[in-house]
Amino acid sequence: IKPDAVRKGYTESIFDKIQMEGFRIIARKDTLLTREQAEDFYGIHKGQPFFENLVNLMTSGPIVVAALEKSNAVELFRTLIGKTNPQEAAEGTIRRLYGETVSINAIHGSDSDENAQKEVRFFFSENEVSF
Numbered sequence: 001i002k003p004d005a006v007r008k009g010y011t012e013s014i015f016d017k018i019q020m021e022g023f024r025i026i027a028r029k030d031t032l033l034t035r036e037q038a039e040d041f042y043g044i045h046k047g048q049p050f051f052e053n054l055v056n057l058m059t060s061g062p063i064v065v066a067a068l069e070k071s072n073a074v075e076l077f078r079t080l081i082g083k084t085n086p087q088e089a090a091e092g093t094i095r096r097l098y099g100e101t102v103s104i105n106a107i108h109g110s111d112s113d114e115n116a117q118k119e120v121r122f123f124f125s126e127n128e129v130s131f
């Protein structure tokens, strides 16, 4: 959950929705990204025109990270959060409900099983999450 949504107090509503959709929360924590961590996490977008703004937003306040479990989790979670741009996201999706713009879009979700593993490892150590 990105700083914009945390700041507006949407964290618990978002986690309720995630759990109601059948995702199990394996681990969860509040954290704050350093500039270096944000640049590393979004390294794939380095060089994009929105990169600087993305890093600024992602370091603007606390975030909440979670490792989730469900069969076909990546695809189903991406459906639950909706399109990157909240204005294009389907009715009832998390980004439609809690996001504003393509940059201020409330939440991130991994886009493949491989990236999910990497992203979980980015935030959690082996004694916090095992897979």
Ligand code: CMP
Pocket: 045, 050, 054, 084, 102, 103, 104, 105, 107, 108, 109
């Ligand atoms: P996220 O799923 O966290 O992955 C990369 C983020 O870059 C994306 O959500 C958006 O918040 C942000 N972003 C800002 N501008 C753009 C853009 N034009 N296209 C894609 N992503 C963008």
